[in-house]
Amino acid sequence: MREAATAESRPYHHGDLRRALVDAARRILENEGPSALSLRAVAREAGVSPAAPYHHFKDKGELLDAVAHLGWDALGEAMTAAKARAADVSALMTEIGVAYVLFAQQHPALYRVMYDCSRDQESLPEGMEDKEDSAYCLVRESFRKMVGPEISDEDVELATIAAWCAAHGLAEMSGFRQFDPAKAALGGEEAFLRSVLSHLGMFPAAARAKIDGQG
Amino acid sequence: MREAATAESRPYHHGDLRRALVDAARRILENEGPSALSLRAVAREAGVSPAAPYHHFKDKGELLDAVAHLGWDALGEAMTAAKARAADVSALMTEIGVAYVLFAQQHPALYRVMYDCSRDQESLPEGMEDKEDSAYCLVRESFRKMVGPEISDEDVELATIAAWCAAHGLAEMSGFRQFDPAKAALGGEEAFLRSVLSHLGMFPAAARAKIDGQG
DNA sequence: AAGATCATCTTGACGGCGTTTAGATAGGGT
DNA sequence: ACCCTATCTAAACGCCGTCAAGATGATCTT
Structure with a gap:
């Protein structure tokens, strides 16, 4: 599952997941509004499991x-x-x-x-x-x-x-x-x-x- | 379960549940803040089942x-x-x-x-x-x-x-x-x-x- | 090169949420 | 007495935030 990931597409396990999550959140916010902004939706949008964000943020608030x-x-x-x-x-x-x-x-x-x-x-x-x-x-x-x-x-x-x-x-x-x-x-x-x-x-x-x- | 309910304590099935729910909501709001204000908590505070409010309000928003x-x-x-x-x-x-x-x-x-x-x-x-x-x-x-x-x-x-x-x-x-x-x-x-x-x-x-x- | 280590991610579960459906219950009208 | 209707309950659905346990894979040490 890890093909040719030197420094671009996914530098680590997933890549810079922290940034990816924030970007996903902004995308959801712009497209579907604040009521659709759940942690699970953000994880879905970023293509990771619902628990993945907890390795980069203490909780949803963070x-x-x-x-x-x-x-x-x-x-x-x-x-x-x-x-x-x-x-x-x-x-x-x-x-x-x-x-x-x-x-x-x-x-x-x-x-x-x-x-x-x-x-x-x-x-x-x-x-x-x-x-x-x-x-x-x-x-x-x-x-x-x-x-x-x-x-x-x-x-x-x-x-x-x-x-x-x-x-x-x-x-x-x-x-x-x-x-x-x-x-x-x-x-x-x-x-x-x-x-x-x-x-x-x-x-x-x-x-x-x-x-x-x-x- | 219906003792001596002429016109005061509980005029109908429960009583004026609509008003009771609004009062319960205000109580929760003052005591525990907006984040604690769930429909289920309001029903709990009013002493009814979680589905009871739906006979008086279309949804939580109402x-x-x-x-x-x-x-x-x-x-x-x-x-x-x-x-x-x-x-x-x-x-x-x-x-x-x-x-x-x-x-x-x-x-x-x-x-x-x-x-x-x-x-x-x-x-x-x-x-x-x-x-x-x-x-x-x-x-x-x-x-x-x-x-x-x-x-x-x-x-x-x-x-x-x-x-x-x-x-x-x-x-x-x-x-x-x-x-x-x-x-x-x-x-x-x-x-x-x-x-x-x-x-x-x-x-x-x-x-x-x-x-x-x-x- | 091999093994240990550690951050990262997944799986599966828990309780709480809003909401819906089906069924029980009880007042009011005839 | 009967039905009718409003009212409420029980149980379920899918979603949520969060957590514990285990798998995975990059890095470090030797």
């Missing part, structure tokens, strides 16, 4: 973590690309936000897994953490560049959190039929996203205006 | 829908109460938003089920739809009252959507450990929520300021 990790990497790249695309500093945040939501819309099953894993661990994964070169820092520094140096570090931090929450909320809710009229009125998905993101400011801005005006 | 419905009712009440509590018009939205997120934090398993059901049906449930007396209208009209009549209907609609997305995003993400430093710096969960909600305005407001300043 396999999903690996899938989610690839997803966060891809999302980070999409956001970085959006930053590079931004025409000027004032468009930075909108560009990144739209890229975030579009990624979630284009890979809904993957995005679901990404967030379910994060929620279970109560934290964003490695690539998104608050350290050099992370997407979190990308957002924060883009934001700081936009608002200027007169804003305090604490305000920048809170605004970064707020922007991330808003993007996630919009990513999860933008599929609701309730928003179809608004989308139609604006003439497209991306126009709708831009409008909603830009209207995120109206509520507190108006409140502050009233407060400032009063006291 | 039972979850019923549970979710109660959840949305409770959330709507919490939001209405928050509106009544608001000191003045400018505090309306913040008060409602904080109430929304606090509800999600206090009933995390229930909130998860509520949203999973909504996502499956791609829409918010009855009580939240865009019609008289719904929570959606509550938010929109509160918002209109706050910003004044000079804002167009379309802008109010988009801002309502944006506020709802932001609240949902914050509700789902506020448990992340990444935000612990910010919470500590602000001295409490609710203060953190208020700050994040109020900072939702910084990003687009700053962008618009730059755009207005340039063009």
Whole structure:
């Protein structure tokens, strides 16, 4: 059963089964959705027995973590690309936000897994953490560049959190039929996203205006 | 097995099993979390056979829908109460938003089920739809009252959507450990929520300021 | 080259799940 | 008293995640 396996087709027993399993999981996720993503289905898709994955992952959750990790990497790249695309500093945040939501819309099953894993661990994964070169820092520094140096570090931090929450909320809710009229009125998905993101400011801005005006 | 069942303990075969099942589901949800919420466990908790629920619900999803419905009712009440509590018009939205997120934090398993059901049906449930007396209208009209009549209907609609997305995003993400430093710096969960909600305005407001300043 | 070693994979099993079918049971209508 | 229908139970099906035991084959030692 082992013919000519020097370094390509199957370097070891099976080959790089770990990677094969993660790829199989992503394939199932894209083709059949999250509800079809069972460990047994992944093993089937990879052509191994149901118990084989346990030699590479502690349990199903660890396999999903690996899938989610690839997803966060891809999302980070999409956001970085959006930053590079931004025409000027004032468009930075909108560009990144739209890229975030579009990624979630284009890979809904993957995005679901990404967030379910994060929620279970109560934290964003490695690539998104608050350290050099992370997407979190990308957002924060883009934001700081936009608002200027007169804003305090604490305000920048809170605004970064707020922007991330808003993007996630919009990513999860933008599929609701309730928003179809608004989308139609604006003439497209991306126009709708831009409008909603830009209207995120109206509520507190108006409140502050009233407060400032009063006291 | 049927002793003295006139109209109270068990009016029919079992009694009002439908309600009993929904109650059992909520009990399991609060005590053991969403992962323990199997149809069989619900039947067990209600003291009936695993097949009994199928005479009251088409499948597990329909039972979850019923549970979710109660959840949305409770959330709507919490939001209405928050509106009544608001000191003045400018505090309306913040008060409602904080109430929304606090509800999600206090009933995390229930909130998860509520949203999973909504996502499956791609829409918010009855009580939240865009019609008289719904929570959606509550938010929109509160918002209109706050910003004044000079804002167009379309802008109010988009801002309502944006506020709802932001609240949902914050509700789902506020448990992340990444935000612990910010919470500590602000001295409490609710203060953190208020700050994040109020900072939702910084990003687009700053962008618009730059755009207005340039063009 | 031969044997030991160890990671890798398969087989088979366990209990739990959602769901269906067939049969028991008990209220209500005639 | 009778049937009828709604309600519930018993038993089974296939799927799931997981584990223990054994087979397989690559690598290492000598």
